[in-house]
Every structure is written in C-alpha cells, then in structure tokens.
Amino acid sequence: MSSSISTPITQAQPAAAAAIEPDAVKKLPPKKARSNDDNFHRPRSPITRVILYVLLIGFSALFMYPFLWLLAASLKPKGQVFDNLLIPRTFMPENYVEVWNQLPLLNWMFNSVAIALLAATAVAISSSLVAFGFAYFKFPGRKILFALVIGTMMLPGAVTMIPVYLIWKEIGLLGTWAPLFAANLFGSAFYIFLQRQFFLGLPRELFEAARIDGASYWGLFWRIAMPLSIPSFVIVFLFEFQASWNNLQSALIYLNAGGVEDFTAPLGIAYAMTRYSPTAGGQGDYQYVMVASLIVTLPMLILFAFGQRYFIEGIASQGRKG
C-alpha cells in the first residue's frame, strides 16, 4: 500500500527539502505513469455534451435546493416557513437578530469552536508524532503495533462507548469538554496512517544528512518532517475539525444533562428542533431553527472555501488505503 508514494530523490542535500515543499499535497496521489489529461473523456458529439451538461446542472439543482430552501426559510416570518417558496413573500431579516435572543446560539458556537480547535490540534500533533515513530524508526514489534493501529479503525465505537463513559465518570469529568476532545491527545488510527504515508514519501537521505549535521531525533521530527508535512497536517486538522463540529452523539452522552447554554452547536440545534417543532407541540417558531442551522453551517462552508483541495485530497486518500 505504500508502493504508490515513494519517488526517491537521489541527491541528499537538505536543500532538496525546499524543492519538495510546494506541491507536497500533490505528492500524496500515486505518481504512476499515466497521461490522463482532463479532457480525455470529453464526449466528442455536441448532443452528448448537451445531455452531459443538462444532467450535471440538474444534479446541481438537486444538491443546491435544500440550501436555497434553508436560506429562504430563514428569512420568512413564522406563518410562512413551510410554504416552500424560494423567495419569501415577506422578508424577515430580523430573524437573524432575534435568534441570538431566542437561543443561546453564541454559547453553542463558542463551545463548538473551542472544542473543535482543541480536538483538531490535539489529534493532528499526536498523530504526527506517532506516525513519525512508525515511519522513521526501526524497533521490535513495529509491524505488529502498526497492524494494531490499522485494526482499531475497524472497531465500532459502540464497543468502547460505555467503558469510556465510566472512565470519565470516575475521573469526575462528566459534563466538561474533556470527553469531547481529550482522547485525541493519543492519536487516531486513520490520521496516523495518513501522516505515516506522507512521511514515508520523504527521501530518507534528508534525515540522514541532518543526522550527520548533528540533529537529534526530535530535531528530525520537528525541523524536517513537520515543516514538510504541513499539507497532510492540514488535512488531518480540517477533517477532525469537521468531525468534531458534527459530533452529536458525544455531546448527547456527555453534555445533555447539563444546562442548555453548555451545549455544543449540534446538540443545541437538536434541542431547538424539539423546542420549536410544530409536531411536538412546540411554539412553532421554526424560522429560528432555520437561522441557527444556517449559522452553524457557515463555518464549514468557509472552511471548505479555503481548504477545498485538502478535503478532496483527504477523502480521495481514504480510498487509496484499501
């Protein structure tokens, strides 16, 4: 599975480091001899091309519709939220002001941002450390231990859910942020795998040259491996940030018993859905749920706007591990 990466560079100058850096993200996909340019599969006949674009635009409409619907609904007054019009009859931009009074949305956003930052930073750093250990050093049991790392990816979370809950209960940290990020301090299997693949792609001569220059093992990691692996570090960070932002179940387990203002964004929206849901005998002000949903989605869209290639590359590399 690592055959896809290595493109050994012959010269051992540390200067080679600079040469790899710029398109290091592109180093992740296999650099096999292939000459697929983007236009190869383009249909020749104009009719097929029209059909192709009609299909693509049709699917785009299907994918965009819920977003447009959400945007429209968030701008409607109470009675019109369910009318399915993409342009509101009555515009209520006040919803975007009122929602902060209706729901402790600011607290939820703050909690979610803080937890996601802690979770993503912790897992990116710890996974890099572990990955470097597996990629660079030779020690007894390395292969078995790495197989164990991969093996833990198969383990359904449900198996450890209860004991882990009891561990946090025993330490007295139920209701705090710790259960939502602290396990990330110990690395996570898929990210370790991803970072290790990246480290294996770095020319070993780079490290040997640095050793001769007197660099410590820590120096190899911190001054050479880490700066070069920033692209895959970013992938790990963004993936975990998104995963944490999306994490409903842990919040349900650990924060649901606490006060509403201590909720994370997903738990908060779930709460708001029930509170305003017309079917549950709620107050029916579902427009606030729409506004809140949109606000909670925005950070992810911004993240995607800046980090699109990392997300796409990260997903594509999952397929490559098989």
Add this chain to the structure above:
Amino acid sequence: MTAQLGKTETPSGPLPAKKSNGKPGRPKSKYNRREALAGYLFISPWIIGFLVFTAGAMIYSLVISFSRYNLATNVATPIGFANYESLFTDPRIGVSLGNTLFYATLAVPLEIAFALVLALLLNKVGTGAGIFRTVFYLPKMTPTVATAAVFFLLLNGNTGAINQGLRFFGIEGPQWLVDPDWVKPSIVIMTLWTVSGTMVIFLAALKNVPRDLYEVASIDGAGPVRQFFSITLPMISSSMFFNVLVLSIAAFQVFDQAYLLFWRDQSNASPEASLFYAVYLFQQAFRQFNFGFAAAMAWLLFVIIMVITLIQARFGNRFVYYEGDR
C-alpha cells in the same frame, strides 16, 4: 559518536533506502537500541491511548456485558450470560436489527450507484468540472443537524417540498416521516444527498484508469457500455470494494439521522419502524442506563461488523483487480 553516525547510515528504518538493502556487514543487532527507544517514545501517546481507550475499554466492556452494572455504586455484579440471553428474548433487538439490515440493503447499493453516476459525469466533463464538484460536495460539509432540520420539513407528508414536487407530476407522495414503510427511505434520501465523499473516491479512481486501455478498446470497436463494463468497472474495483465496505459499516451504525428525525423527543409517530440498532443501543446505555445489556448489544454489533467485513473481504478478493497482480 562517529561510530554511531556510521550506524545510522545503514538502512535502519522502513523509509525508502532500497539501494543499500543487500549490503553485507550490518551491525550485529537488528536494532539500534537508542533508535528503538526513540521510536517507542514517539509512538508512546498511541500506546497509552490504546491501552486505556481501546484495549482496556474493550476488556472492561466485556466484563460489563457479563454483569449487572449499578451506576450509583459503580459496582458490576457478575450475572453470567444473562445479558446475552436477553439479546434473544428482547423482541426489540430483532426489530432494530431487521430495520438496520433493511436500511443497509437499501442505502448501500443506491449510494454506490448514485456516487458512481456522479463521478462518471464529472470525469466526462472538461470545462466546469471544478465548479460542479464543489456544488456536489457542499452537502458533505453541512452538519448533520442542519441537514436533518431542513429534511425534517422537506419530507413532511402534507406541506413538504418533496411531496409538493411529486404532486406537480400527479403523484401523491407518502407520509415519509409517519408511514412505517417510508421511514427508512426517508433516511436514505437524506444520506444520498451527502453521498459526495463516496463520489470523490470514485472520481480519484476513475482518473487513474490508463487512457490507452480505452484507446485500444475503441480501436477494437468496443462501445461506451462495453468499455464501462470491461475496463472502467474492473479498473476501479478496489475503490468499489472499499466504498461498499465503508458504507456498509456506516449503515449498520446509522444513528444521527434517525435520532434527529425520530428520537429527539416523544413525538415519534412510528417507533417500531425507526428503531435502528445504534439508536436502541444508545437508549439502553444512556437513557435506561442498562450498561450490561447495552455492552452485550455492542459486542453483538462488533461480531456483525466483523462478519460483514470478512464476507466482503472474501468476496472482494475474487473480483477486485489490483494493479501489479499478474
């Protein structure tokens, strides 16, 4: 010091240094002690985490599954196989397993087909591919809660946009979130909207198929359909295998969508049909605090997922074409 430096120049790790692999005169021991120690130090966070949160937790979970756990006193009283016996006597286990299996068989093939169609379209388009890919990917970035909050209304049987759209074509849509027969298709629709992760994996695989294969095939007179089944499908079979496996495992653990659409509050109109295994497990563990029974449920899930993986690995090996295999 110099002696040690000499040692580090010998191939001492898995990094690509193949040229010196065959050289004689290696150091006596296979491992450099200092280096091995440093290696253990680097991986120590994972080892600690593994011992506590994985291995330790698994053993603890096994112990709990054979016990009655008292949450107030934190005491686990051994009760033998009682929890596992309850797995067979509790009718809701069968119901939730059946629902989950039904959902998985419906969702996985549809997800695969839809993702593959989208990837093929994107692979065909030259101009604008990036824009379409971005549009297709946006749902994947949307938090599940937001998706559920919107689809909760879109799927509404009376006022929802989906049934309104169907009415336009003269079809009276079902009560998606109420009618037991349509509960699972509702969740499938939501899942299909976020299928772009699978699509990206297919797209990456499609871009890797050597174009000369298609050129040769066209010369030999193979049409597009023939090319798809004889070239494309075999060449992307390893990512097909990966996607089927990952989606099946995910389908068996479906929780968020079901919880948000049905189990958030007491208003669930079809509690039988919407009871998924992961939802029932969650309820038993963190609503009823039946830790022993829930742990036994978790181990059953573990076994099911292992079996699925093994079957698919067996099955997959027969059909998957790996480059380099001759």
